[in-house]
Amino acid sequence: MRSAVTAPIFPLSAVVGMDDLRLALVLNAVSPAIGGVLVRGEKGTAKSTAVRALAAVLPAVEVVSGCRFSCDPADIDPDCPDGPHDFAGPRESRPARLVELPVGASEDRLVGALDIERALAEGVKAYEPGLLAAAHRGLLYVDEVNLLGDHLVDLLLDAAALGMSYVEREGVSIRHRSRFLLVGTMNPEEGELRPQLLDRFGLTVEVAAPREVDARAEVVRRRLSFDADPTSFAAGFSAAESELASRILTARELLAQVALPDAVLRQIASVCASFEVDGLRADIVIARTAVAHTAWEGRSVVDGDDVRMAARLALPHRRRRNPFDAPGLDEEQLDNALDDHSNDDDPHDDGPGGAPAPQDSPAPADSSSPTDSGSAPERPMPAPGESFAAPTDTFRTRRLEVPGVGSGAAGRRSRAKTDVGRVTGSSRPTGKAGRLHLVSTMIAAAPQQKARGRTSAGLILRRQDLRLARREGRESNLVLFVVDASGSMAARSRMGAVKGAVLSLLLDAYQRRDKVGLVTFRGDSAELALPPTSSVDTAAARLTVLRTGGRTPLAAGLLRAREVLRVERLRDPRRRALMVVVTDGRATRRGGGDLEDAYRTAALLAAEGTAAVVVDCESGPVRLGLAGKLAMALGGPAVRLEELAADTLAASVRTFTGAA
Ligand SMILES: [Zn+2]
Numbered sequence: 001m002r003s004a005v006t007a008p009i010f011p012l013s014a015v016v017g018m019d020d021l022r023l024a025l026v027l028n029a030v031s032p033a034i035g036g037v038l039v040r041g042e043k044g045t046a047k048s049t050a051v052r053a054l055a056a057v058l059p060a061v062e063v064v065s066g067c068r069f070s071c072d073p074a075d076i077d078p079d080c081p082d083g084p085h086d087f088a089g090p091r092e093s094r095p096a097r098l099v100e101l102p103v104g105a106s107e108d109r110l111v112g113a114l115d116i117e118r119a120l121a122e123g124v125k126a127y128e129p130g131l132l133a134a135a136h137r138g139l140l141y142v143d144e145v146n147l148l149g150d151h152l153v154d155l156l157l158d159a160a161a162l163g164m165s166y167v168e169r170e171g172v173s174i175r176h177r178s179r180f181l182l183v184g185t186m187n188p189e190e191g192e193l194r195p196q197l198l199d200r201f202g203l204t205v206e207v208a209a210p211r212e213v214d215a216r217a218e219v220v221r222r223r224l225s226f227d228a229d230p231t232s233f234a235a236g237f238s239a240a241e242s243e244l245a246s247r248i249l250t251a252r253e254l255l256a257q258v259a260l261p262d263a264v265l266r267q268i269a270s271v272c273a274s275f276e277v278d279g280l281r282a283d284i285v286i287a288r289t290a291v292a293h294t295a296w297e298g299r300s301v302v303d304g305d306d307v308r309m310a311a312r313l314a315l316p317h318r319r320r321r322n323p324f325d326a327p328g329l330d331e332e333q334l335d336n337a338l339d340d341h342s343n344d345d346d347p348h349d350d351g352p353g354g355a356p357a358p359q360d361s362p363a364p365a366d367s368s369s370p371t372d373s374g375s376a377p378e379r380p381m382p383a384p385g386e387s388f389a390a391p392t393d394t395f396r397t398r399r400l401e402v403p404g405v406g407s408g409a410a411g412r413r414s415r416a417k418t419d420v421g422r423v424t425g426s427s428r429p430t431g432k433a434g435r436l437h438l439v440s441t442m443i444a445a446a447p448q449q450k451a452r453g454r455t456s457a458g459l460i461l462r463r464q465d466l467r468l469a470r471r472e473g474r475e476s477n478l479v480l481f482v483v484d485a486s487g488s489m490a491a492r493s494r495m496g497a498v499k500g501a502v503l504s505l506l507l508d509a510y511q512r513r514d515k516v517g518l519v520t521f522r523g524d525s526a527e528l529a530l531p532p533t534s535s536v537d538t539a540a541a542r543l544t545v546l547r548t549g550g551r552t553p554l555a556a557g558l559l560r561a562r563e564v565l566r567v568e569r570l571r572d573p574r575r576r577a578l579m580v581v582v583t584d585g586r587a588t589r590r591g592g593g594d595l596e597d598a599y600r601t602a603a604l605l606a607a608e609g610t611a612a613v614v615v616d617c618e619s620g621p622v623r624l625g626l627a628g629k630l631a632m633a634l635g636g637p638a639v640r641l642e643e644l645a646a647d648t649l650a651a652s653v654r655t656f657t658g659a660a
Contacts, residue, residue, distance in 0.1 A: 008230040012053035013240035015046070016219045017210045023293075024203045024313050025054045026244075028181050030251040031292035035160075035202030035285060036182035038145070038193070038317065045207045046219070047185040051141055054183070055098035057245040059252065061137045065090040068129050069176045070136045077177045081127055097138035099131050099180075101156075103147045110155055111167045114174060127174050132165040135180040145184030146193045147534075149410050153197050156182075160200055191534030192510075202285045203313040206328075251295040258291045260302045267304060267338060271311050274337035275319040275329075282318045286310045308338055385487075386549035392500030396646040397508045400639075402477055402611040406576045411476020412512035414576065418473035426467040440467035476513040477578050478532055478568055481505070482561045483543070484583040485522040486552035489617060495548050498617050501644050502543055502582055510536040515575065517564055518542055521557030523550035524590065528560060532568050554587035554630075555597035562605055578611050581634070584618040585626025595626075602633035612636035615644060 015022060024037045039047045064071040067082045073091040077083065101110065112130035131140070132155075142148060148156070159165045165178040184201065186193065210216050226233040234241075265287065272283045289310035294302045316329040402414040410418055426437035445465040452460040481502060489495055509516050516539045517532035529542050558581075565577050587594035605612065612634040616627035619641075631638035 008234035009052050009056055010049045010226055010230075011234055011237035011241050012050065012057055013244055014222055014226070014233070014237045015050050015053060016222065017215055018046075018050060018207055020313065021047070021050050021205045021207050023309075024205045025050065025183070026057075026248060027289055027292040027296060027313075028183075028202065029054060029058050029248050030296055031255055031288055032179070032181050034288045034292060035200065036184075038198070038201035038204045039183070039185040039207060040188050040204060041185075041207035042189065042209075043187055045209050046223075047207055048141075048143055051139075051183050051185060052098060055096060055139050057241060057248060058096035058139065058181075059245070059249050060093045061096055062091055062093050063137075065092050069133050070138075071177075072137070079175050079177075081129075081174050081176055097134060099135040099138060099140050101131050101140060101142045101148075101152070103142070103144050103149070103152075105131070105152060107151055107155065110152055111159075111165050112174070114167055114172055127167070129176075130165070132159050132178040132180075133176055136176070136178045138180055140180040140182050142182075142184045144186060144190070145197070146186040146188075146191050148197075151410060153194060157196060157200060189535060189538075192537055198317050199281065201317065203289065204317045205313065206316075247296070251292070251298075254295040254298070254300070255291065258294045258300055258302060260287060260291055264290070264302050264304070264307060267307055268311075270340060271307065271315070271334065271337045274333065274340070275315055277315065277318045282314060285314045289314055304338060308334065311338075386547045387495070388545075388547050389495035389499060391503050391544060392496050394500060394504040394507055395644075397501075397504045397644050398639075398646050399508070399512075400479075400505075400578060400580065400613050402576045402578045405472070406475045406477075406574070408475035408477065408574045408576055409513075410473065411514060412474050413477045413479075413514060414475055414578075416473060416475030418471055418475065422472060423469040424472045425470040427470050428467060435469045435471075437467045437469040441465050474512075475576070476515070478515045478517065478565075478572070478575050479505070479509045480517045480519065480532070480561055480564060480577055480579045481539075481543075482519045482521070482557050482579060482581045482583075483546070484552060484554065484557070484581075484586075484617070485520045485546055485548045486586075486588075487522075487549050488552050488584060488586050488588075489548055494617065494619055497641060498582060499543060499546070501615065501641055503540055504644070505580065506536050506540050506543070515572075517568075519557055519561050519564065520546060521553050521560070522548060523553070525553060526556040526560035528564060532564065551590070552586050552588045553594060554583065554585075555589075555594050555601050557581075558598060558601040558605065562601065562608075562610075565610060576611070578613065579605070579634075580613050580615060581630065582615045582617060583627055583630065585614075585616065585624065585628070585630045587626075598630065599633045602630055606633065606635035610634075614638040616640045 012022065012025075021037075021039060028034050028037055039051065041047055061070065062073055064073050064076065064085045067080060067085065069077065069080050069082055071077050071080050071083070071085055073085075073087070073089075076085050076087070108130065110130050111132055113128045115126035115128065142156075159178045160180075160182060163177060163179045164175055166175040167173065182201065184193075192198075210219065222233075268283055268286050268290070272280075272286070275282075277283075286307065287310075290302045290306040293306045293309055294300070311334055312329065312331070315334070319329065399413065404415070406414055406416040408414075408416055410416075423437065426440035441461070442459065442465075444467055445459055445461050448462070448465070449460060452462070454460050483498070483502060485495075489498060506516060514536075515532050515534050516530070516536055517528070518530040518539050520527050520529045529546070530539050533539070561579055561581075565579065568575070568577060587598045602612075612631075613636050614627050614631035614634065616631075616638050618624065618627055628638045
């Protein structure tokens, strides 16, 4: 048996509190089919410590000796790149692995790298396994999973769905099994997770630092004592750790014998129906989790308490909600749904009478609007002279973009040089991994063939012939909204439409992986309502409760935006910014002269190369066209509020061809 020499890790049984987290991790260890855990919580809550500790108590795995893809001797992967293996060949038992996927990893690092140079020059299929191979039959851990790049998310989702990793480069392909327990941690303040990835996790757990003094003190005491002498600290918990490990193993063996009675299965269905989850994935995850919990407790029949526990961990991220709402669960609603079912023992409830189903429901007020509970932002009371308008429905917006070609982080907004995307040309390798441009490579090699003494049909390739594809894709941007919240916009219906439009643009920014910021101006000043952040949901919440009224200090709004953009350019120089000014173009302030100042500031922003779009909110029978003038001063296009929807194609072509 071979084991890597590593520093002792903090033992799982020494983790104080975080009972839900520990339970969620352990149940996944008992039944990996549950689908992993997403751990949400602020920084400094030892989320990662608990996750890393789990690996140490996972059952060991039996592998074919020497196979880099961890083939199971009892079920050898027929496609294993290290195969074919001999059934009776040597095997060994090794600890389950913890593999960490860094958010900034390259695609090759995740799926493995095919060495095209060697494939072409030496005719061998040289494949260096990636993290998906290393994590097979172990734990794949992504810290800050909400910051993972889109291309990695897609690869991860494919592998998780197929239980397999597949790599293809220029017609050479490799595939191998990749089944892993996926665990992600994230700080929700840094932005929410994409819904498809969120759904991939079987369970979610919220963690927070303990509030009670004793527990806090104990956490710190253990941490200090571990840091001072990890080896003897770990030794103090070794008995507890091996007990935990053997309990997991016992539960795993018991799993197949656990019975899931029909009545309990119906209870699961009733809970999922009550929370309006999409599809059947939640039902399946709850069933698996409840079965694992039963086995973990050494029992053999699933009961209502197992279901309650499973639902609490499996539903928070699956109940139907607005994309900007944070996951969460109303426990009272859960109890009602569980009770509802136990009152209703008759399995033939859609019998011949055809009576309306909810007739015997005792609490219609509670079951009518599950999505309204909890997360709706507080509506502030408007002060005199102010008003509050609720946003209208959101819609799909057109893509507003920064002109030119950038080189920012991958995303879906403006054109950029990227590692993925369509091929636009070729260049010599610069040391960075890339994809081969085959035609250019052959063209480079062709004139050298005589000098290299070619006699047979095969092309003689040298490393210096290689050409890599130059690619163009899309980058994400900083979208800074500068929103006029003054009295001139405050006509109730108008401001509702403006909020609806900006919310739609925010939703669009979320899907394009942008950072967003929000500057508002009204009365005597402009305010940075939200500093640039990836947390689009926070921006949406701030905007929803925005009050309107007072004068229109447009120049102050633009100046504030200019300041914000200057700081962001220093912080994140590669991320290009797009300023979206939402205004009717009017400007008023005490003393006057605001319009002239506004145009002067706009010209300054344009001279500094700031890309801008004006969303023209002017309405009514008499129009001044001031927003158009502002757009001209900013050197960007103006889009009427009504033209912002994606389907007004003709309008978008007209406005944007001039700006490119
Ligand atoms: Zn193998």
